[in-house]
Amino acid sequence: MKKLKVADINVLIRYTHPTLVKQAEAYLSDFDKEDIVIDIPESTLERLQQENPHLSVDDVEYIFTGAAFYENILNYNGFLLHSSGVCVNGWAYLFSADSGTGKSTHTGLWQKYLGEDTAKIINDDKPAIRIVDGKNYVYGTPWSGKTDMNLNMRMPLGGIVFLERSTENFIHPITTQEAIPKLFQQTLRPHEASQMNKLLDVLDKVLSETPIYRLGCDMSREAVELSFNTIRRDK
Amino acid sequence: MKIKEGFLLRTVAGSNIVVPIGEGSIDFSGVITLNEVGAFLWKILEQPADKAALLEKLTAEYDVDANTASQDIDAFLAKLREANLLDD
Structure with missing residues (x-):
């Protein structure tokens, strides 16, 4: 062992x-x-x-x-979000979507346009979110899907973005009522009542304190500028 | 009538949501979001209740006339039946 x-x-x-x-x-x-x-x-x-x-x-x-x-x-006090997590200037942002939508592509574009020293992938597929000492953190884990992109570090959770492909770039905040069904699609769903209650306890705090967005994007530099400038917490 | 076994109603970040657990999660894998009145009626229906009981409680709790309340209850029950969430 x-x-x-x-x-x-x-x-x-x-x-x-x-x-x-x-x-x-x-x-x-x-x-x-x-x-x-x-x-x-x-x-x-x-x-x-x-x-x-x-x-x-x-x-x-x-x-x-x-x-x-x-x-x-x-x-x-943690859960998994199927997402690509990118860290910039002390905050982690999670881009979540079904496999094949382009979440890794989008965070890859953050690295390309912001620089790989500035934008670091904390986990490309399954970052963990955990509440520690009353704060919401994103953690890298060894389980990062098909890529080996993960870092053994933690960062405060700055935002969650549900990403879809679009020929026109747009981003807007969504309500918790809109966010909850999307989160459930992208995490492991417990079947036992006690475990479900634990997940809902964590989601209650995370959703109360974290901005959640819907992003439609193509693969352009403009898409990166729009998402980064909208969700950044470092200024 | 009564809500089927296997569902959990919770408030998460200000939203009323219902998620399936145990048996409930076999047939239904989504999440239901309820408004305030929906959550109020759902809680009553966790125990057996008829429409008259729902009407009485809803008009006692909210400032709403019996006619409007009755229509709201019918609409809510129709949605529950459509989603196969009620045991009659």
Whole structure:
């Protein structure tokens, strides 16, 4: 078993396959007492692989350990948002959408036009949001989807943007009533009442304190300028 | 009539939302948002209630005439039935 610190949670975890070995390297840690244990035996990974023949055992380990982590984070005032998270000048902004819409493309354009030293990808697919000491933070995690773009760091959550493709660029704030169904589409939904209540407790605080937007964008520099200038919190 | 088992009504950042849990999440995977009156009626319907009871409570709580209240209740019940959320 190995020891990782992910989102300031001590994780005792079993893994051996190359993707997670590489992704988890920056999160290796040492501690006396673990908060959570993720222990999926090799025999279970092999069975899961047979049930999902389009995946390799390596993929299965990466995906199911991630799912286990994100189920557990509910117990630590956190949740997962399927999004690409970008940090600029001390704030993290999350761009969320269904796979294939272009959220990574958009945050990639932030890096291109703002510079890679200014705009850093904290997690390209599944950042964690956690309330710690009464503040809403975004954390990088080893589970970042198909890319290896993630950073072992935390940043205050500056905004959440639901992105769609559009030939005309637009951005406007949305109400919590509009935001909640979208958030539910892009997170893991607990089925048990106690876990659902925990998720709703976290969403209550995060939505009360975070600006939420709807963005329609193409791949132009103007799209980046519009989204950055609208949602930035650093001025 | 009564709301089916497996739904949780909560206020999140000022919005009344209903999410399926347990059994409820098998058939229904969305989120329902309710206005204030909708949430008021939903809470009553978490226990068995008939239309007369809904009407009485709604007119007692809100400054609304019986005719308008009755129409609002009918519209709300129709939506619940359409979404298959009521046990009759």
